Amino acid sequence: MTKINNDSLAVAALKDGTVIDRINPEVIFKVVDLLNIPNLKNSVTIGVNLDSKHMGKKGIIKVADMFFDEETLNRIALIAPQAKVNEIRNYNVTSKRHVSLPDDIIDIVRCNNPKCITNNEPMKTLFHVVDRNPVTLCCHYCEHKVDHNELTLK
């Protein structure tokens, strides 16, 4: 019986596009939402609970014919800090990199404080990253701290 290598299949199957690899399977659908994938017209493959020698089980997202800007990709670091991004052009991996959390998180995370102005006015949220491992954010407005297991995406 031929053993299928999920990694090579996942990457090789794409002619042009972006592969987001090494996503913790528990958060993969949060990443899907974060990248606004349900509203894309592109061909998208989502793999969950694939075997991984690095993580045991992993998730993977392949988006054909699309390259995300760095800011968008770095948002992934909020929920999947170990994710890896491969860009594929003409079946070749043209860039490989890890996501990195920006210093400020604009309009991605909801503040958990119901008395925060961001939950009471039509406005963008803004958080400052105060700790990266594990992630802790501080609301720019009400100054409440939000840690990684309390993160709610907008």
Added chain:
Amino acid sequence: MSNKSLVSINDLSKEEILDLIEKASHFEQNPNRDILAGKVVATLFFEPSTRTRLSFETAVNRLGGRVIGFSDASTTSSSKGETLKDTIMMVSNYADLIVMRHHIEGAARYASEFAPVPIINAGDGANQHPSQTMLDLYSINKTQGTLYDLTITMVGDLKYGRTVHSLLMAMRHFRPRFNFVACNELQMPLEYKEFCQANGIEYHEYRDFSEEVINETDILYMTRVQRERFTDLLEYERVKNLYNLHNSMLDNSKPNLRVLHPLPRVNEISYDVDDNPKAYYIQQAKNGLYARQAIICRALGIDC
């Protein structure tokens, strides 16, 4: 954002704090000056706070400015669903400066980001109340002759009391030593203890409000223990009188000790303390007038 807005005490550098204290001392010597003639200051109190509003309005009036505003949002368009942004933009058409108090946390920070006139935060929920901190700093400096190397004992509700948190952070510039006296439910939160550690500030925690602690104190900062803060009402009944100050407890205290309290007090300071020359909480509130005069002039860019 107007960089002359004052939203949080943490927005001020050490130099700016010292400058405001010096200016406040000039206003104490001469609080009635006509330097705000022709200026209109709006006091927007989306949440009632009579003490703070009267202090700000007196500050403006004694400097010759005019005041517009409201003391209760139920009579304004915000009760009809108007956004804060629209209210602030509308008032900015009329006033040179907005002093605002709001029950929503972060409201003043947000307003300061789009308002064409400076914003002074007069309290945003449990978050910040920088003019209170400035009057605390002014009172400490005035009674001790310095802000440096003081032992400050904070007593009562150290968990929810925003005044103690802001004061603690503002004092980081001045090598303080803190005693935190509180029951288990109302301990100083971990993040502020970590703040002390990160800034090399010595602190000690006590469950008992003892004379031993009082006797090494320069500033005794009392706060109110509120019943509604307790999840366990039996615990409240047990501790409610443990953090009360009585006059006899000051018998062996340092001569320079002063008792501060952000007011209103209920029973955490006995009335027999009022006649002790070490009681300073009423003068402390009066100092709020001078501190706010200095803050208003800074916001308007008036050299005073």
